[in-house]
Amino acid sequence: MCADKKLPKTIEDIEVVVHETDFLIIGAGNAGCFAAIEAKRKNPDLKVTLLEKAHIDRSGCLAAGMDAINTYLKKGKTIEDFIKWSRSQAGGLLREDLAIKVAENLNKPVEEWEEWGLPIKKDEDTEEYANRGKWDITIQGESMKPIIAEKVREYGCEVLNRVVATNYLTKDGRVVGAMGFGVRNGKMYVVKAKATCIATGGAAGLYKPYTNDGSGSHHQLWYCPFNTGAGYAMGIRAGAEMTTFEMRWCATRTKDFNGPIDTISVGYGTPMINAKGEKILQKRYADMGGDAAPRFIRANAPMEEWMEGRGPCFVDTREMSDEDIKQMKTDYLNERPSYVLFLAARGQDLKKEPIEIYGNDPYIVGGHTASGYWLNSEDWSTTIPGLFACGDVAGGVPNKFVGGCAAEGLLAARGAVEYIAKLEDDIEIDESQIEAEKERVYAPLFRMINEGEGIKPKEMEERMQRLMDEYAGGVHQFFRMSEEQLQYALKHIKILQDQVKYLVANDLHELMSAHEVIDRLDVAEVLIYHLMYRKETRWPGWQTRTDYPEKNDQEFDCFVNSRKNPETGKIEVFTREYKQIVPGDRLKPN
Amino acid sequence: MPPKINLTKCDGCKAEEEPLCEQVCPGDLMTLNEDGKAMCRDAGDCWDCMCCTKICPQGAIETRLPYQLGYYPAKLIPRVGTNKIMWTCVDINGKVERFVVKTRND
Numbered sequence: 001m002c003a004d005k006k007l008p009k010t011i012e013d014i015e016v017v018v019h020e021t022d023f024l025i026i027g028a029g030n031a032g033c034f035a036a037i038e039a040k041r042k043n044p045d046l047k048v049t050l051l052e053k054a055h056i057d058r059s060g061c062l063a064a065g066m067d068a069i070n071t072y073l074k075k076g077k078t079i080e081d082f083i084k085w086s087r088s089q090a091g092g093l094l095r096e097d098l099a100i101k102v103a104e105n106l107n108k109p110v111e112e113w114e115e116w117g118l119p120i121k122k123d124e125d126t127e128e129y130a131n132r133g134k135w136d137i138t139i140q141g142e143s144m145k146p147i148i149a150e151k152v153r154e155y156g157c158e159v160l161n162r163v164v165a166t167n168y169l170t171k172d173g174r175v176v177g178a179m180g181f182g183v184r185n186g187k188m189y190v191v192k193a194k195a196t197c198i199a200t201g202g203a204a205g206l207y208k209p210y211t212n213d214g215s216g217s218h219h220q221l222w223y224c225p226f227n228t229g230a231g232y233a234m235g236i237r238a239g240a241e242m243t244t245f246e247m248r249w250c251a252t253r254t255k256d257f258n259g260p261i262d263t264i265s266v267g268y269g270t271p272m273i274n275a276k277g278e279k280i281l282q283k284r285y286a287d288m289g290g291d292a293a294p295r296f297i298r299a300n301a302p303m304e305e306w307m308e309g310r311g312p313c314f315v316d317t318r319e320m321s322d323e324d325i326k327q328m329k330t331d332y333l334n335e336r337p338s339y340v341l342f343l344a345a346r347g348q349d350l351k352k353e354p355i356e357i358y359g360n361d362p363y364i365v366g367g368h369t370a371s372g373y374w375l376n377s378e379d380w381s382t383t384i385p386g387l388f389a390c391g392d393v394a395g396g397v398p399n400k401f402v403g404g405c406a407a408e409g410l411l412a413a414r415g416a417v418e419y420i421a422k423l424e425d426d427i428e429i430d431e432s433q434i435e436a437e438k439e440r441v442y443a444p445l446f447r448m449i450n451e452g453e454g455i456k457p458k459e460m461e462e463r464m465q466r467l468m469d470e471y472a473g474g475v476h477q478f479f480r481m482s483e484e485q486l487q488y489a490l491k492h493i494k495i496l497q498d499q500v501k502y503l504v505a506n507d508l509h510e511l512m513s514a515h516e517v518i519d520r521l522d523v524a525e526v527l528i529y530h531l532m533y534r535k536e537t538r539w540p541g542w543q544t545r546t547d548y549p550e551k552n553d554q555e556f557d558c559f560v561n562s563r564k565n566p567e568t569g570k571i572e573v574f575t576r577e578y579k580q581i582v583p584g585d586r587l588k589p590n
Numbered sequence: 591m592p593p594k595i596n597l598t599k600c601d602g603c604k605a606e607e608e609p610l611c612e613q614v615c616p617g618d619l620m621t622l623n624e625d626g627k628a629m630c631r632d633a634g635d636c637w638d639c640m641c642c643t644k645i646c647p648q649g650a651i652e653t654r655l656p657y658q659l660g661y662y663p664a665k666l667i668p669r670v671g672t673n674k675i676m677w678t679c680v681d682i683n684g685k686v687e688r689f690v691v692k693t694r695n696d
């Protein structure tokens with residue numbers, strides 16, 4: 001294979017490419033692309049560089065497309081309405097200061113996307129975007145990623161495709177760029193930047209998916225399996241403060257395919273039923289709002305039914321019209337086309353057989369729940385000077401989805417551009433950190449060359465995924481966990497972290513896989529600390545403690561944050577106070 | 591699950607700097623084998639996003655689901671136009687459905 005020819009044989013063989021830029025964005029996904037464009041609009045003279053592990057045209061969550069934008073402020077809706085809805089959906093916990101600014105910027109990127117070519121359906125009478133639920137609009141988003149990629153190029157941004165970011169460059173406690181390697185050419189990349197924005201998405205693949213049965217469905221995941229938590233891991237290693245990792249994204253998904261469900265349930269209003277044909281939300285969760293119950297309740301409902309012996313569960317498509325079924329499949333073709341193939345491969349007639357649903361393997365995704373970097377709402381900066389964050393990797397604001405992540409791209413870029421304008425000094429980089437990173441990054445390749453054997457990335461990944469699944473509340477455990485189980489998981493995750501020195505890689509693709517597992521281990525460790533700290537059950541399903549089954553507002557009506565102390569290597573966990581801005585009962589949508 | 595490559599149809603994208611399927615795969619899974627034909631490095635690592643299937647100029651890639659998930663032989667074939675895609679879907683009982691999706695404003 002071509003890649004092998006380019007493999008460096010010794011550390012001296014590695015070519016180091018140095019780039020200098022004003023604004024570096026890591027991850028050219030949804031949020032990253034909007035950050036790049038906004039920075040150029042604010043100051044066209046700035047050099048803006050995007051570093052992307054895949055190719056900007058088809059990378060991350062939007063690779064296959066999208067069929068809806070879940071957050072858009074429609075006519076008549078206010079920012080206050082939005083905060084109240086989002087807050088109640090998240091069980092009353094979100095950064096209101098951040099969420100308000102996201103809401104203020106929510107519609108702009110969507111409308112621009114449309115202008116640039118994205119087809120969005122309009123209501124024939126009102127000329128407004130056609131509704132799909134209260135906050136959602138339907139789009140025909142198959143090409144939304146290529147459309148935004150074209151704009152990034154048009155604005156004159158530099159894009160480094162197929163470069164995997166591995167760590168930040170730092171100088172006196174400041175982030176001054178990043179390092180990584182080219183998965184196609186094997187070169188090491190050092191990008192020095194005045195300001196850096198992390199936009200690498202969330203973390204999939206921490207937990208074992210139930211579809212992983214050894215014969216080819218390892219990546220049958222809802223979340224993009226190529227977003228592997230690199231941005232979180234880089235921040236953890238650099239000592240950035242993280243928030244709310246324990247609020248995991250466990251959701252109801254289509255069974256076996258493990259794919260999006262809103263297309264059917266929100267888009268076509270189909271009820272969730274159990275094996276007995278009972279409407280689950282209306283029957284058992286009426287006091288929590290029935291069909292409008294908070295997301296974690298809806299996520300957990302089918303799993304509770306299974307545990308009680310009333311599974312399998314379904315969304316009932318049997319009352320849908322033929323036109324609606326056809327339209328629903330068309331929607332899927334814009335987002336996860338292979339789900340249409342799945343239905344065909346089951347020979348399923350949706351008028352006779354409803355769609356089965358189940359929980360997914362838990363993800364850490366700050367665009368859905370609130371896990372990620374702790375931000376300053378003035379400028380979207382993280383706790384490390386010079387570093388900004390946006391999208392699924394940024395914490396504090398659940399229910400961002402496509403629109404909110406893009407809005408954060410705008411906000412982070414504005415913060416970074418102002419920061420750059422105030423900088424006086426040029427950056428001098430300590431070369432020793434480049435050397436140390438070179439050794440760390442390429443170690444699995446050289447171990448293979450020198451020792452001829454070791455642990456394959458996949459082996460380590462599977463060990464980690466099983467540990468997390470069984471001892472840290474995975475889908476096979478119906479998301480439940482206890483102190484002893486978490487202690488067990490932590491002990492073994494630490495052993496694995498110590499074993500990364502045995503990782504081997506045969507080629508550059510495997511080298512990327514090796515770093516994906518290394519990053520996931522760092523995320524998993526912090527996640528376990530967060531899960532242990534919250535000795536209560538605030539969001540059943542997302543975070544179910546069998547040993548502390550009740551909510552404890554006295555102690556835990558606050559954010560749980562953490563920071564890996566770079567001096568001691570210890571993970572320090574602490575709380576931050578909840579600050580309410582929008583009045584009202586935080587558990588009620590209005 | 592893996593894209594299935596029709597080795598007769600695949601020409602290795604000779605005219606391109608990089609084969610198109612290799613260029614777009616978000617998981618870095620597509621590459622060329624020793625004969626200059628497309629291959630997927632690791633079937634299990636595919637997200638079946640169908641980006642490779644849609645971009646192949648020769649129509650040489652078919653997305654197949656893992657047998658654990660779906661039965662044989664269903665098919666979903668895209669025909670990509672400038673502003674739309676025409677999809678043909680054949681289920682395991684031979685039932686054919688066609689869909690047209692708009693991908694860009696005219």
Ligand SMILES: Cc1cc2nc3c(=O)[nH]c(=O)nc-3n(C[C@H](O)[C@H](O)[C@H](O)COP(=O)(O)OP(=O)(O)OC[C@H]3O[C@@H](n4cnc5c(N)ncnc54)[C@H](O)[C@@H]3O)c2cc1C
Pocket residue numbers: 026027028029030031032051052053054059060061062066067068069070071163164165166199200201202222223224226227228230231260262335336367368390391392393400401402403405
């Ligand atoms: C299947 C699916 C369906 C969804 N459906 C909807 C929906 O209908 N409506 C809605 O509003 N939202 C939906 N979402 C959510 C929404 O798409 C995401 O929340 C949002 O787009 C995330 O944006 P992002 O920029 O943070 O991440 P992404 O767009 O995923 O971008 C992250 C980028 O970082 C890159 N990257 C990762 N690691 C590295 C590294 N080490 N070095 C360099 N680059 C790296 C990735 O390749 C990627 O390009 C869905 C998500 C998924 C996965």
Ligand code: SF4
Pocket residue numbers: 595599600601602603609610611612627628645646647648649650651
């Ligand atoms: S895009 Fe099609 S023709 Fe080109 S290398 Fe891939 S499979 Fe072959």
Ligand code: SF4
Pocket residue numbers: 591592593614615616617618619620630635636637638639640641642643653
């Ligand atoms: S379907 Fe998607 S993930 Fe799978 S090989 Fe093709 S482009 Fe890659």
